[in-house]
Amino acid sequence: MIRLGDLCEKITDGTHHSPVNLEAGPFKYITAKNIKPWGLDLRNVTYVDEATHREIFARCDVRKNDILYVKDGATTGVIAINTLEEEFSLLSSVGVLRAGPAIKPKYLLYALQDPKTKTAMMDNVAGVAITRLTLKKLNDSEVPVAPLAIQDRIVDKLEELLSELDAGVAELKAAQKKLTQYRQSLLKAAVEGALTADWRAERAKRGEPIETGAQLLERILRERRARWEARQLAKFAEQGKAPPKDWREKYPEPLRADESQLAELPDGWAWATIDQISQMGTGVTPLRSNAAFFDGGTFPWVTSGALNSETVTLATEHVTELALKECRLEIYPAGSLLVAMYGEGKTRGKCSELLIPATINQAIAAIVLEPEAQASKSYVKAFLLDSYERMRAQASGGVQPNLNLQIVKSIALPLPPNDEQTEITKLLAGQFDQISQQQIAVDLGLKQAAAQRKNILKAAFSGQLVQQDPNDEPATALLERIRADRTSSTTAIGARGRKTKAAA
Numbered sequence: 001m002i003r004l005g006d007l008c009e010k011i012t013d014g015t016h017h018s019p020v021n022l023e024a025g026p027f028k029y030i031t032a033k034n035i036k037p038w039g040l041d042l043r044n045v046t047y048v049d050e051a052t053h054r055e056i057f058a059r060c061d062v063r064k065n066d067i068l069y070v071k072d073g074a075t076t077g078v079i080a081i082n083t084l085e086e087e088f089s090l091l092s093s094v095g096v097l098r099a100g101p102a103i104k105p106k107y108l109l110y111a112l113q114d115p116k117t118k119t120a121m122m123d124n125v126a127g128v129a130i131t132r133l134t135l136k137k138l139n140d141s142e143v144p145v146a147p148l149a150i151q152d153r154i155v156d157k158l159e160e161l162l163s164e165l166d167a168g169v170a171e172l173k174a175a176q177k178k179l180t181q182y183r184q185s186l187l188k189a190a191v192e193g194a195l196t197a198d199w200r201a202e203r204a205k206r207g208e209p210i211e212t213g214a215q216l217l218e219r220i221l222r223e224r225r226a227r228w229e230a231r232q233l234a235k236f237a238e239q240g241k242a243p244p245k246d247w248r249e250k251y252p253e254p255l256r257a258d259e260s261q262l263a264e265l266p267d268g269w270a271w272a273t274i275d276q277i278s279q280m281g282t283g284v285t286p287l288r289s290n291a292a293f294f295d296g297g298t299f300p301w302v303t304s305g306a307l308n309s310e311t312v313t314l315a316t317e318h319v320t321e322l323a324l325k326e327c328r329l330e331i332y333p334a335g336s337l338l339v340a341m342y343g344e345g346k347t348r349g350k351c352s353e354l355l356i357p358a359t360i361n362q363a364i365a366a367i368v369l370e371p372e373a374q375a376s377k378s379y380v381k382a383f384l385l386d387s388y389e390r391m392r393a394q395a396s397g398g399v400q401p402n403l404n405l406q407i408v409k410s411i412a413l414p415l416p417p418n419d420e421q422t423e424i425t426k427l428l429a430g431q432f433d434q435i436s437q438q439q440i441a442v443d444l445g446l447k448q449a450a451a452q453r454k455n456i457l458k459a460a461f462s463g464q465l466v467q468q469d470p471n472d473e474p475a476t477a478l479l480e481r482i483r484a485d486r487t488s489s490t491t492a493i494g495a496r497g498r499k500t501k502a503a504a
Helices: 050-059 105-111 115-122 135-140 148-192 197-206 213-239 304-308 321-326 371-386 388-394 405-409 418-460 475-503
Strands: 008-013 027-030 046-048 067-070 079-081 094-099 270-273 278-281 299-302 317-319 337-340 351-354 364-369 412-415
Touching (some): 046 050, 079 105, 094 105, 094 135, 148 371, 213 371, 278 405, 299 321, 351 371, 364 371, 371 388, 371 418
Antiparallel strands (some): 008 094, 027 046, 067 094, 270 412, 299 317, 337 351, 337 364
């Protein structure tokens, strides 16, 4: 085990001052986001002008075969070897390690990935909001060093084994992607009618009468209005007032779909809006500085991050009864469908089913289906899952576009007859179960590959991967010779310097 500071000719990092980034320019500007385990990712690279580059390069002259080590931020520990011939500028979040005579660059690349070495280095990472491995810690980190003659044999064997492993991982990831695409294609076929085309044809042959989508929607709307009228009459009675002559005219009509802008549907289907088949609402974030809203809370409070799963079975936070009352938070029943109206990254547009009674924050729209539409819940959820990209495209706003209740209410969905919805749900459930089983198998394969990679690296740097030659010069002896040469060279330079000064 030898210190990197003793092994490397140079250990430094990039500029500590953020330069002006250009969309195009003479010199690439590499940051931690461009460092990947497989090499440099230049798809989103920015540039700097020549004067800026010269200033940065004077401090950090990155060369081909230098090791680039992410030392700051969320991806700390990611390593790549520089394969570029051209000069480029570097940010301080990336460290540069230039291999000395005692270690080959590719051997150093793999030695830094040795599980034991990597764990020891990550243990030296400090910081919470921004993690950082200082240059001093980088210099003091140790790696296992084999005799120089064996290093090439280790690298050759590693590249042989790891290339086979990486090819298998690539196939598994391709299968993973295809399963996701197939699942999405099933959802699309379900809500467009293609999935049940044969089922409809068989029903048509038998001539069995069914309630159409239009009749189902009419029944939902009729009962929806009847419940509103019943609530209004109850309010008048409670107040001891007679209903005004025009009270029924104040019924808030739900938004209707503009069918002139919509595609033609299969026979028996009808266009409806989310507003027509449900009651909708959202939530609030109680003031966090008021401990009485959260301390000892027992009511589940769901945030948009939970919607990255297709079901919500628990909440990571709870609020108190005081929060419910003062913030006017509504408890939504189990079975409500939730849509993320805004959130980090890919969260916006996600749909999930609430499996517990809970309240929510303002970033979520809650969809509580009308009683007559409850049988449609699985189908509506499938539609919302299929609508993910379309909903994201409908979001409005500037830098971070958001959805809102009005947008979600106005979403038009194709409504099949109830019998066909049941068939759609059954077909999807069967296919999704098969996809889920295959996804589990793929995930297991990826975990096994990751474990195998660790085992191969562990074997390589514990002397078990290639045959050892007792006649090879030990790495420690080589290092001592290099140190002696450095000391001799430094002494000679110092002596020459003193003579020059005396002569002057």
